Amino acid sequence: xxxxxxxxxxxxxxxxxxxxxxxxxxxxxxxxxxxxxxxxxxxxxxxxxxxxxxxxxxxxxxxxxxxxxxxxxxxxxxxxxxxxxxxxxxxxxxxxxxxxxxxxxxxxxxxxxxxxxxxxxxxxxxxxxxxxxxxxxxxxxxxxxxxxxxxxxxxxxxxxxxxxxxxxxxxxxxxxxxxxxxxxxxxxxxxxxxxxxxxxxxxxxxxxxxxxxxxxxxxxxxxxxxxxxxxxxxxxxxxxxxxxxxxxxxxxxxxxxxxxxxxxxxxxxxxxxxxxxxxxxxxxxxxxxxxxxxxxxxxxxxxxxxxxxxxxxxxxxxxxxxxxxxxxxxxxxxxxxxxxxxxxxxxxxxxxxxxxxxxxxxxxxxxxxxxxxxxxxxxxxxxxxxxxxxxxxxxxxxxxxxxxxxxxxxxxxxxxxxxxxxxxxxxxxxxxxxxxxxxxxxxxxxxxxxxxxxxxxxxxxxxxxxxxxxxxxxxxxxxxxxxxxxxxxxxxxxxxxxxxxxxxxxxxxxxxxxxxxxxxxxxxxxxxxxxxxxxxxxxxxxxxxxxxxxxxxxxxxxxxxxxxxxxxxxxxxxxxxxxxxxxxxxxxxxxxxxxxxxxxxxxxxxxxxxxxxxxxxxxxxxxxxxxxxxxxxxxxxxxxxxxxxxxxxxxxx
Amino acid sequence: xxxxxxxxxxxxxxxxxxxxxxxxxxxxxxxxxxxxxxxxxxxxxxxxxxxxxxxxxxxxxxxxxxxxxxxxxxxxxxxxxxxxxxxxxxxxxxxxxxxxxxxxxxxxxxxxxxxxxxxxxxxxxxxxxxxxxxxxxxxxxxxxxxxxxxxxxxxxxxxxxxxxxxxxxxxxxxxxxxxxxxxxxxxxxxxxxxxxxxxxxxxxxxxxxxxxxxxxxxxxxxxxxxxxxxxxxxxxxxxxxxxxxxxxxxxxxxxxxxxxxxxxxxxxxxxxxxxxxxxxxxxxxxxxx
Numbered sequence: 001x002x003x004x005x006x007x008x009x010x011x012x013x014x015x016x017x018x019x020x021x022x023x024x025x026x027x028x029x030x031x032x033x034x035x036x037x038x039x040x041x042x043x044x045x046x047x048x049x050x051x052x053x054x055x056x057x058x059x060x061x062x063x064x065x066x067x068x069x070x071x072x073x074x075x076x077x078x079x080x081x082x083x084x085x086x087x088x089x090x091x092x093x094x095x096x097x098x099x100x101x102x103x104x105x106x107x108x109x110x111x112x113x114x115x116x117x118x119x120x121x122x123x124x125x126x127x128x129x130x131x132x133x134x135x136x137x138x139x140x141x142x143x144x145x146x147x148x149x150x151x152x153x154x155x156x157x158x159x160x161x162x163x164x165x166x167x168x169x170x171x172x173x174x175x176x177x178x179x180x181x182x183x184x185x186x187x188x189x190x191x192x193x194x195x196x197x198x199x200x201x202x203x204x205x206x207x208x209x210x211x212x213x214x215x216x217x218x219x220x221x222x223x224x225x226x227x228x229x230x231x232x233x234x235x236x237x238x239x240x241x242x243x244x245x246x247x248x249x250x251x252x253x254x255x256x257x258x259x260x261x262x263x264x265x266x267x268x269x270x271x272x273x274x275x276x277x278x279x280x281x282x283x284x285x286x287x288x289x290x291x292x293x294x295x296x297x298x299x300x301x302x303x304x305x306x307x308x309x310x311x312x313x314x315x316x317x318x319x320x321x322x323x324x325x326x327x328x329x330x331x332x333x334x335x336x337x338x339x340x341x342x343x344x345x346x347x348x349x350x351x352x353x354x355x356x357x358x359x360x361x362x363x364x365x366x367x368x369x370x371x372x373x374x375x376x377x378x379x380x381x382x383x384x385x386x387x388x389x390x391x392x393x394x395x396x397x398x399x400x401x402x403x404x405x406x407x408x409x410x411x412x413x414x415x416x417x418x419x420x421x422x423x424x425x426x427x428x429x430x431x432x433x434x435x436x437x438x439x440x441x442x443x444x445x446x447x448x449x450x451x452x453x454x455x456x457x458x459x460x461x462x463x464x465x466x467x468x469x470x471x472x473x474x475x476x477x478x479x480x481x482x483x484x485x486x487x488x489x490x491x492x493x494x495x496x497x498x499x500x501x502x503x504x505x506x507x508x509x510x511x512x513x514x515x516x517x518x519x520x521x522x523x524x525x526x527x528x529x530x531x532x533x534x535x536x537x538x539x540x541x542x543x544x545x546x547x548x549x550x551x552x553x554x555x556x557x558x559x560x561x562x563x564x565x566x567x568x569x570x571x572x573x574x575x576x577x578x579x580x581x582x583x584x585x586x587x588x589x590x591x592x593x594x595x596x597x598x599x600x601x602x603x604x605x606x607x608x609x610x611x612x613x614x615x616x617x618x619x620x621x622x623x624x625x626x627x628x629x630x631x632x633x634x635x636x637x638x639x640x641x642x643x644x645x646x647x648x649x650x651x652x653x
Numbered sequence: 654x655x656x657x658x659x660x661x662x663x664x665x666x667x668x669x670x671x672x673x674x675x676x677x678x679x680x681x682x683x684x685x686x687x688x689x690x691x692x693x694x695x696x697x698x699x700x701x702x703x704x705x706x707x708x709x710x711x712x713x714x715x716x717x718x719x720x721x722x723x724x725x726x727x728x729x730x731x732x733x734x735x736x737x738x739x740x741x742x743x744x745x746x747x748x749x750x751x752x753x754x755x756x757x758x759x760x761x762x763x764x765x766x767x768x769x770x771x772x773x774x775x776x777x778x779x780x781x782x783x784x785x786x787x788x789x790x791x792x793x794x795x796x797x798x799x800x801x802x803x804x805x806x807x808x809x810x811x812x813x814x815x816x817x818x819x820x821x822x823x824x825x826x827x828x829x830x831x832x833x834x835x836x837x838x839x840x841x842x843x844x845x846x847x848x849x850x851x852x853x854x855x856x857x858x859x860x861x862x863x864x865x866x867x868x869x870x871x872x873x874x875x876x877x878x879x880x881x882x883x884x885x886x887x888x889x890x891x892x893x894x895x896x897x898x899x900x901x902x903x904x905x906x907x908x909x910x911x912x913x914x915x916x917x918x919x920x921x922x923x924x925x926x927x928x929x930x931x932x933x934x935x936x937x938x939x940x941x942x
Contacts, residue, residue, distance in 0.1 A: 280817045318816040405715040413719040622704035630706035631696040642685040
């Protein structure tokens with residue numbers, strides 16, 4: 001009998017306790033019921049929280065995200081302003097929402113509801129109710145795990161950013177009372193043990209601890225649920241269905257519901273891929289799956305393993321587009337816009353982008369509100385790189401006839417064409433971008449300087465550094481310093497002191513600075529070697545030495561127009577077909593390279609391999625002695641367009 | 654058969670009156686050249702020596718365009734500002750020439766003097782007709798826009814049941830709009846011809862007569878107008894094929910394409926003239942009834 005029990009326990013433990021990938025600090029068991037008539041959720045939630053610090057903790061802080069949509073006075077709307085669809089709403093419809101915890105009982109059976117209050121530690125906005133402080137009666141001792149049994153309900157918002165419902169489409173993201181992160185001393189920037197639980201700001205999303213989420217979602221029977229994690233089972237009772245989902249080692253849980261979802265399935269290695277799509281978007285299925293499989297393969301090779309067994313893609317209907325383009329653990333939302341030409345690759349772009357977030361901010365759990373560049377920037381860099389590989393680098397974003405735009409170059413263009421190029425450093429918190437530039441700087445600028453870094457240190461070294469960063473920090477909470485340190489470790493290992501003791505000089509400029517980079521090839525000169533005149537062999541008689549025929553003094557002058565200083569390459573081509581690759585540390589304002597001999601310079605180009613993607617003007621990077629015939633081609637196109645426009649206008653005459 | 658005969662005789666008439674054809678083409682070329690010339694010098698000075706143009710695979714090089722607009726955009730916007738005024742002058746001149754064309758139809762001759770006399774004679778009436786029909790086009794566009802909006806139930810994506818509604822509505826509304834435009838253009842041309850045959854210069858009477866003409870002679874003018882449209886589409890298609898052979902023409906290919914473009918514009922001008930000649934041929938009896 002004992003042997004049997006032993007065998008049973010052995011098999012049971014093997015089945016159920018898959019080795020934890022993460023510290024599993026905050027674990028949730030949630031049973032909820034979705035009321036599609038009242039647009040409400042009623043839930044019971046048991047939180048199991050482990051105090052990993054060396055101090056007793058006597059307070060808990062919860063995010064109540066839905067209170068951001070309670071009224072116009074929340075910090076969320078104070079910053080963002082009301083979207084037009086809310087300001088135009090008719091009085092009868094009420095899109096507003098709220099979240100209310102009615103009961104919270106600790107492991108000792110103490111009711112803590114009386115101990116709760118809203119706090120606004122970021123901006124002191126008393127009207128903001130997105131952070132709930134709970135004073136504990138029994139503190140959680142170091143190393144202990146306490147459970148908190150909570151009852152809460154929420155009114156679901158109608159068409160609010162990222163979450164809510166519209167018609168019978170529901171998307172739940174940042175939706176339940178979620179515990180903040182208790183950062184132990186040394187975690188990220190914490191100088192002491194402390195809670196990190198920001199109010200819900202309109203930019204920057206969430207930051208949480210890893211854990212196991214076990215959810216039982218009760219919905220009308222005809223609704224189909226797509227959610228984070230794996231579907232464990234489904235039970236139907238009295239026209240209602242309860243879907244049991246479980247997600248392990250994740251920092252959040254999101255789900256979608258609709259009676260119209262069609263579920264398409266595919267596989268990549270052991271990862272089960274599910275696409276939840278509306279009937280008229282089924283024709284886009286291959287676009288989603290092919291893109292996601294390529295991305296999984298690519299990241300697996302160049303960054304690290306995707307350790308989860310599932311990935312769900314929600315393709316919201318057009319009336320649910322407010323939830324499109326979002327990332328949650330093992331679940332992403334895209335937007336297929338199937339009515340647009342397939343050459344407009346928004347579906348692929350969003351799918352790739354949101355999936356990369358599984359690595360950068362889901363597994364490597366950085367703080368998006370405090371350091372948005374660490375997830376959005378790195379993700380945008382890989383988005384460009386992956387799409388440029390999946391398609392071609394000059395048409396990976398748009399490929400419609402002659403209109404061709406690459407993904408990386410589009411990101412560069414978005415940044416350089418914006419008015420926010422110098423507006424803020426990359427180190428700004430999301431909410432500090434009060435004068436704009438959040439997207440351009442956090443997303444695009446970071447992507448550009450990462451591509452420049454790749455160019456400087458080489459792709460192999462860059463990949464090695466990113467793999468090191470990922471492996472060192474997956475399932476942890478790194479900050480920007482940790483990123484820099486990880487890169488520095490590998491760069492010094494691979495290149496020694498080629499780039500100095502570390503890359504701080506680079507990070508200081510691109511991350512903490514706001515300056516731009518522009519190197520210009522100022523001029524090329526080819527002059528006959530001058531006649532030598534003066535006193536040479538004596539001090540009495542002037543001499544004149546004719547220059548040998550066919551000898552030239554040639555030069556290339558470079559200028560640094562921007563404040564950013566980066567080492568650059570210069571390729572000089574001569575009329576005899578020879579080439580010379582020069583290097584310049586790029587520190588001075590100008591630099592000339594001179595050559596004497598029988599050959600003339602025909603052209604010269606700064607950064608011929610286009611490593612310095614940060615350069616704001618590629619046009620002035622090169623010069624040739626001859627004018628390009630292509631200016632005529634551009635001129636002809638303009639003339640042609642003008643003639644045709646003029647003639648077309650006569651249609652009205 | 655009558656339509657086809659008219660179509661061929663209108664081309665013949667055009668070939669016999671090449672002067673007007675060439676004058677109209679020349680005005681297009683000269684005005685476009687005035688707009689485009691500063692750009693040539695500007696491009697040469699600003700980017701003429703850069704190697705980036707040699708490495709571009711196609712004319713639409715996004716990075717090049719972004720950098721160019723960021724760095725030299727102010728120069729381009731200056732050229733575009735001036736070009737708006739030149740376009741305005743060209744339109745006025747085209748109205749003037751249309752008067753000349755009408756006069757040449759009356760005299761069945763097309764010398765420069767006829768063009769000048771007709772231009773002076775009909776300028777203000779034609780300007781009035783152009784304005785009235787522009788307003789009509791705007792009303793038609795707004796009407797279709799409103800119908801499109803009501804088919805969708807509003808433009809907010811949040812109100813749409815699915816994007817299929819958007820596509821379905823567009824499929825319904827676009828052909829309707831094009832057909833309506835087709836009629837308005839035809840009506841506008843017939844109104845101009847009414848002006849020619851009427852003893853007065855009252856534009857509203859001419860427009861009313863144009864409408865009557867459109868209704869009465871619909872069976873004749875509609876296939877003729879359709880034939881004109883078909884000719885335009887065919888020529889445009891051939892031109893598109895030829896001009897698409899080289900993505901970045903230079904040297905011989907550039908010269909060749911400039912010539913091909915001029916032939917295409919010449920044809921566009923010719924089609925416009927053939928249209929007026931033909932419509933006049935088809936309806937002139939009615940005017941004298």
